[in-house]
Amino acid sequence: MRSGTRQQLRRLVVTGVAVAALGTAGIATAGSASAATGKNGVVEVGEFGLYYVTGSSGTVFDLFVSDTNFSGDVFPGTSISANDNTESYRNRDSLTWYVYTNASAGGSEGWLDPGYVGNASTTFKNKISSAYYYDAN
Numbered sequence: 213m214r215s216g217t218r219q220q221l222r223r224l225v226v227t228g229v230a231v232a233a234l235g236t237a238g239i240a241t242a243g244s245a246s247a248a249t250g251k252n253g254v255v256e257v258g259e260f261g262l263y264y265v266t267g268s269s270g271t272v273f274d275l276f277v278s279d280t281n282f283s284g285d286v287f288p289g290t291s292i293s294a295n296d297n298t299e300s301y302r303n304r305d306s307l308t309w310y311v312y313t314n315a316s317a318g319g320s321e322g323w324l325d326p327g328y329v330g331n332a333s334t335t336f337k338n339k340i341s342s343a344y345y346y347d348a349n
């Protein structure tokens with residue numbers, strides 16, 4: 213449900229109101245042409261990336277929509293768990309992302325403004341277990 217809401221929001225932001233007048237077919241075409249793909253190892257426009265190491269480069273866990281529990285997630289193309297295993301960020305979204313040290317927005321909360329690039333503080337380094345594109349707690 214969150215994902216659907218997000219997709220609709222994104223579509224409006226990216227393509228503007230004009231697309232709405234084109235009807236469902238037009239919206240579908242525009243959406244597929246511009247949509248970022250989460251968890252494909254590339255931090256695209258509209259995504260939030262959490263990196264395996266400091267420096268905001270290299271192996272990255274890229275999110276387009278919120279992830280309530282990193283357990284079971286791996287860095288794309290690897291078998292490396294993303295849970296409690298990220299050290300830096302890159303926010304290419306137009307929204308502020310919120311990160312939490314426990315699943316389901318539990319534990320300590322941090323936030324990364326649009327455009328933010330940088331390393332995690334001690335509180336969050338190798339401790340993040342969920343991330344949201346809104347304030348979830």
Ligand SMILES: [Ca+2]
Nearest residue numbers: 249254256274
């Ligand atoms: Ca991506």
Ligand SMILES: [Ca+2]
Nearest residue numbers: 313339340341
């Ligand atoms: Ca954790």
